[in-house]
Amino acid sequence: GAGVSQTPSNKVTEKGKYVELRCDPISGHTALYWYRQSLGQGPEFLIYFQGTGAADDSGLPNDRFFAVRPEGSVSTLKIQRTERGDSAVYLCASSPGGTGNTIYFGEGSWLTVV
Amino acid sequence: GENVEQHPSTLSVQEGDSAVIKCTYSDSASNYFPWYKQELGKGPQLIIDIRSNVGEKKDQRIAVTLNKTAKHFSLHITETQPEDSAVYFCAASLGNYQLIWGAGTKLIIKP
Numbered sequence: 001g002a003g004v005s006q007t008p009s010n011k012v013t014e015k016g017k018y019v020e021l022r023c024d025p026i027s028g029h030t031a032l033y034w035y036r037q038s039l040g041q042g043p044e045f046l047i048y049f050q051g052t053g054a055a056d057d058s059g060l061p062n063d064r065f066f067a068v069r070p071e072g073s074v075s076t077l078k079i080q081r082t083e084r085g086d087s088a089v090y091l092c093a094s095s096p097g098g099t100g101n102t103i104y105f106g107e108g109s110w111l112t113v114v
Numbered sequence: 115g116e117n118v119e120q121h122p123s124t125l126s127v128q129e130g131d132s133a134v135i136k137c138t139y140s141d142s143a144s145n146y147f148p149w150y151k152q153e154l155g156k157g158p159q160l161i162i163d164i165r166s167n168v169g170e171k172k173d174q175r176i177a178v179t180l181n182k183t184a185k186h187f188s189l190h191i192t193e194t195q196p197e198d199s200a201v202y203f204c205a206a207s208l209g210n211y212q213l214i215w216g217a218g219t220k221l222i223i224k225p
Contacts, residue, residue, distance in 0.1 A: 004157075031211060042203055042215035043158065056211070091157050095211075102148065103213065105157035 002026070004106035006092050012112045013082055021077040021109045025094030032075050033103065034067055035091040043091055049075060050097065082113045116141040118206050120216025128224050133194055135219045137204035138186040144214075146207040147187045149178060152218075153200045161202075162189070191221075199223045 005024040013019050025032050030051055035043035045059040052072045060066070064082075069075040079086055089108040095101040117140040127133045137147075145166035150158035164171045164178045164187065171178050177190040191198055204216040 033211070040218075042218050045212065048211050050211075102160060102163060104160065105150075107157045 004092055004094050004104055006090075006106040006109050008109055009107065010110045010112075012114060015082060015084060015113055017082050017113075019079045019082055019111065021079075021090050021092075021111070023075045023077070023092030023094075023106060025073065025075070025092070026104060028096065029094035029104075030072065030097030031095040031101065031103075032069060033093040033095075034075070034077050035093065035105075037089045037091055037108070046077075046090075079111075082111075084113045087111055087113045116144060116206060116208065116214040118204060118214050118216045120204050120219055122219060123217065124220045124222070126222040126224060127194055129194055129196060131194055133189075133191045133198070133221055135189045135202055135204070135221070136186060137188070137206075137216050138184075139206040139214070140185070141206070141208065142182075142185060143208055144185075144206040145209045147178070147180060148205050148207075148213070149189050150203045150205070151200045152203065158203060194223050196223050196225065 007022045032049040034046040037043045047067050048056040049069045064080045067077045089110050091108045093103045093105040095103045120137045148163035149161050151161045152158045162173050162176050162178050164180050175192045180187040201218045201220050203218050205213040207213050
């Protein structure tokens with residue numbers, strides 16, 4: 001597709017369950033980012049991939065969060081043992097790579113933990 | 115580290131009037147300044163950006179100005195329309211992958 005695609009668009013899960021959120025970046029973009037956004041706030045950086053490797057995962061809040069990008073394209077954000085505080089919009093973004101490139105966002109996956 | 119402050123947090127203007135949102139940054143090495151528009155239920159959409167070698171950039175009704183000496187940059191929207199209502203975020207980057215975000219401005223266009 002032309003833009004960053006995220007699935008699911010909405011996910012409601014019970015506390016303690018495991019969740020996977022998928023991101024399909026713009027074709028050819030080597031850089032991929034995950035952000036988290038709570039209501040009324042700006043995006044909060046989680047992790048950055050350059051190709052297949054996580055170049056910076058310093059934003060992941062704890063070890064329940066993990067992300068992969070095995071083939072350098074699609075990425076999956078994985079959340080184990082979900083907590084109510086994990087409820088937020090999870091935004092994926094991509095850019096052509098290198099430094100100083102424009103970052104393009106997807107529409108987000110709205111996660112609600114009940 | 116870099117810090118970005120954005121003002122105002124809410125801005126209400128009459129349809130047809132101009133709107134200005136201002137941001138200041140702390141790290142003089144920052145060299146890339148994008149502006150994003152976010153509508154309810156959607157992801158941030160890049161509307162305009164500017165690099166440190168340029169003082170002003172314009173795209174139809176939207177313009178961004180950059181003052182490197184004062185370390186501030188502004189978004190200007192002229193002839194505002196109802197569809198301009200959204201939350202606007204500024205950001206700054208040192209030219210690497212990291213964006214440092216402002217807190218956002220909720221723009222309300224009154225009919």
